[in-house]
Amino acid sequence: MPIRIESAQATDYLKVAALDRLAWPIVPDVFIPDGEHIWRVWSDTATLLVARRTDEPPLPESYDIAGALVQFPTKRGELFLHKIIVHPNCRGTGIGTELMKAALAQAEVPVLLTVDPSNAPAVKLYQSLGFTIREHIRGFYRPHEDRYLMSYRPT
Ligand SMILES: CC(C)(COP(=O)(O)OP(=O)(O)OC[C@H]1O[C@@H](n2cnc3c(N)ncnc32)[C@H](O)[C@@H]1OP(=O)(O)O)[C@@H](O)C(=O)NCCC(=O)NCCS
DSSP states (O other), X not given: OOEEEEEOOGGGHHHHHHHHHHHXXXXXXXXXXXXXXXXXXXXXXXXXXXXEEOOSSOOOGGGOEXXXXXXXXXXXXXEEEEEEEEOGGGTTSXXXXXXHHHHHHTOSSOEEEEEOTTOHHHHHXXXXXXXXXXXXXXXXXXXXXXXXXXXXXXX
């Protein structure tokens, strides 16, 4: 699937917010006002990368985002990779890897993220790019919801 990784435009935020609702099986496909608001803010203020499909003939604009990633600086001078999502129909074709590589290419300081330990595709993806598990945090959200805190050091 041909894609180009690029910075999101303000006009992409509704498409990315829609993809965000699709990407998580446990979240119902409903309008999330704050979710849309935050993607709009991130399109202006964070590193928000999109994997834009470059099919020929071109897809209708509303279908041209296959994945997205957002990362931003923390107050401790690190980067926090907040979220990466790939459209369910486009997974396993290397798009997540391309988004991560583009984000890490911009990283001159350590990058942190957290991930559900049972999310095997995501954990494998991060490890394949050099992230290591810094801590297994038990009950990160609610008591039964653990997270790995993973980190990456640029070389
Ligand atoms: C995690 C996610 C972003 C991966 O995107 P992707 O485009 O499918 O990833 P890639 O095709 O680049 O695959 C990268 C690596 O991930 C791992 N991977 C991908 N799909 C996998 C699967 N179904 N099972 C196990 N490992 C998998 C593999 O190690 C793969 O590398 P390989 O093909 O060389 O073995 C995607 O599955 C997704 O959007 N999931 C839902 C949202 C999410 O969980 N985001 C991460 C937490 S914020």
